[in-house]
Amino acid sequence: MEIIHVSAECYPVAKAGGLGDVVGALPKYQCKAGHIAKVVMPMYRTKFLYENEWTVDFKGSANLGNWFFEYTIIKEATNKLGFDLFLVDINGLLDRQKIYGYDDDTERFTAFQIAVVSWMNSWEHQPDVVHCHDHHTGLIPFMMQYCYDFSRLQGVPTVFTIHNGQYQGWMGWDKSRYIPRWDLWKRGMLDWADNINPLASGVKCATKVTTVSWSYMLELRYNSNGLEKLFEFEQGKCVGILNGIDNEVWDPKTDKYLTHHFSAKEVTKGKQQNKKVLCEQFGLNPGKPLFVFIGRLVGEKAADILPDAIMSSIHHTQGQANFLILGSGDTQVEWQFQQMIAPFQGMFNAVIGYDETLSHKMYAGADFLLMPSRVEPCGLNQMYAMRYGTVPIVRSTGGLQDTVVDMGDTDGFGIRFNEASIYDVDYSIGRAVSVYADQKHMEKMRKHMMQIDHSWESTVDEYTQVYASLK
Numbered sequence: 001m002e003i004i005h006v007s008a009e010c011y012p013v014a015k016a017g018g019l020g021d022v023v024g025a026l027p028k029y030q031c032k033a034g035h036i037a038k039v040v041m042p043m044y045r046t047k048f049l050y051e052n053e054w055t056v057d058f059k060g061s062a063n064l065g066n067w068f069f070e071y072t073i074i075k076e077a078t079n080k081l082g083f084d085l086f087l088v089d090i091n092g093l094l095d096r097q098k099i100y101g102y103d104d105d106t107e108r109f110t111a112f113q114i115a116v117v118s119w120m121n122s123w124e125h126q127p128d129v130v131h132c133h134d135h136h137t138g139l140i141p142f143m144m145q146y147c148y149d150f151s152r153l154q155g156v157p158t159v160f161t162i163h164n165g166q167y168q169g170w171m172g173w174d175k176s177r178y179i180p181r182w183d184l185w186k187r188g189m190l191d192w193a194d195n196i197n198p199l200a201s202g203v204k205c206a207t208k209v210t211t212v213s214w215s216y217m218l219e220l221r222y223n224s225n226g227l228e229k230l231f232e233f234e235q236g237k238c239v240g241i242l243n244g245i246d247n248e249v250w251d252p253k254t255d256k257y258l259t260h261h262f263s264a265k266e267v268t269k270g271k272q273q274n275k276k277v278l279c280e281q282f283g284l285n286p287g288k289p290l291f292v293f294i295g296r297l298v299g300e301k302a303a304d305i306l307p308d309a310i311m312s313s314i315h316h317t318q319g320q321a322n323f324l325i326l327g328s329g330d331t332q333v334e335w336q337f338q339q340m341i342a343p344f345q346g347m348f349n350a351v352i353g354y355d356e357t358l359s360h361k362m363y364a365g366a367d368f369l370l371m372p373s374r375v376e377p378c379g380l381n382q383m384y385a386m387r388y389g390t391v392p393i394v395r396s397t398g399g400l401q402d403t404v405v406d407m408g409d410t411d412g413f414g415i416r417f418n419e420a421s422i423y424d425v426d427y428s429i430g431r432a433v434s435v436y437a438d439q440k441h442m443e444k445m446r447k448h449m450m451q452i453d454h455s456w457e458s459t460v461d462e463y464t465q466v467y468a469s470l471k
């Protein structure tokens with residue numbers, strides 16, 4: 001099958017979070033399974049762009065409302081990622097340093113979607129499926145079906161994957177002029193609560209909808225930032241497929257970012273070596289359990305409760321634990337973490353920012369990974385942690401609930417709690433400190449986790465089945 005993935009992120013080209021990881025890996029494994037999977041994304045000014053070779057594949061033009069623009073589709077020349085990668089260049093609009101966060105993001109991503117659809121409409125053949133990811137690509141199923149200029153694509157099936165239902169890309173109806181000539185009777189297919197809602201439109205117009213875990217699929221019906229009724233109504237075409245992880249990128253035996261490699265067999269020694277390096281770098285004590293948090297410092301991840309929960313744990317465990325934070329986001333949370341560095345020197349440190357190398361070192365060197373998320377559609381961090389023998393401490397929600405079994409249950413290896421509260425996090429850290437004292441038990445859990453298979457190889461089939469059901 002020929003599958004066209006359309007996304008705002010794709011690792012290693014541009015990544016802000018798990019969406020990038022998924023779109024950088026799923027197509028590669030689809031190609032390995034015999035499909036022709038391709039990725040189309042905006043051309044940002046990233047390191048990857050300057051370090052690789054490109055050929056011009058297509059030049060076209062389109063309109064965003066009254067604004068006429070030209071776009072160029074460039075293709076990575078060497079199949080470096082294991083699939084064909086196409087970037088859409090729209091001069092002045094997409095070619096910026098960051099992926100998101102500009103005042104004109106609505107215009108940027110709407111123009112991007114128009115360019116992608118207009119380009120696909122010019123092809124002599126038709127792909128088997130267009131697979132869109134998150135709200136930045138949510139208008140594509142509508143445009144393919146109801147825009148007169150793209151009528152050649154009308155019969156092409158679409159899949160819309162929701163990685164995060166909290167962000168929906170709302171825009172006022174005044175912006176409907178951006179969408180190329182469309183069937184006005186279909187206004188309802190764009191609308192939710194008197195706004196154009198690209199995420200809702202994607203759900204309404206795509207042939208099939210998937211989310212990135214089974215539990216999140218159910219959760220969306222009672223917690224989806226206003227779209228609960230829509231998910232209730234559309235449940236017949238929605239499927240939950242748990243994300244996989246790229247075992248080639250995330251492998252403690254070969255990881256290019258690690259100084260000490262290890263397999264499940266020598267996990268205790270391997271982790272201790274990595275922990276030592278990390279602790280030396282951040283002034284922590286390798287003799288104590290090391291707890292880490294890696295991620296966006298936002299409400300969804302419940303990062304706001306961590307400063308108090310950590311201080312409370314340091315108090316309750318009488319300094320028997322180390323903590324290391326890596327992330328950026330809410331300035332208030334960033335500030336709180338920075339304020340904790342000096343008073344808790346030797347047991348707490350934080351790096352505010354984004355650092356791919358350090359994240360790998362932390363998965364490898366930590367004993368426990370904290371994920372108190374309020375919302376977690378899938379969560380990749382806990383799966384990376386498991387692959388590196390790090391015990392995940394998670395709130396029971398979404399994909400965390402689907403991947404982590406509490407150590408008190410049969411074959412358990414992690415720690416689960418119910419509330420995103422200081423008390424629950426503090427209590428769970430207490431449980432972790434106790435189990436850490438039993439190194440034999442720790443080793444057993446580590447070995448067990450490292451053998452769990454979350455590879456894309458075993459997940460690709462589930463997407464193939466979805467595509468096959470579209471005809």
Ligand code: ADP
Pocket residue numbers: 016017018019021294295296326327328353354355356359378379380381382
């Ligand atoms: P989300 O996509 O909601 O942020 P996921 O758990 O799916 O959460 O994926 C997060 C991805 O981003 C992981 O690969 C994680 O290692 C990475 N990540 C998040 N924050 C940082 C950071 N500050 N530095 C490096 N990597 C990060």
Ligand code: GLC
Pocket residue numbers: 017018019022163164212243376377378379380399
């Ligand atoms: C989103 C979700 C995260 C998920 C990722 C990849 O960013 O917040 O839980 O793992 O997408 O699907």
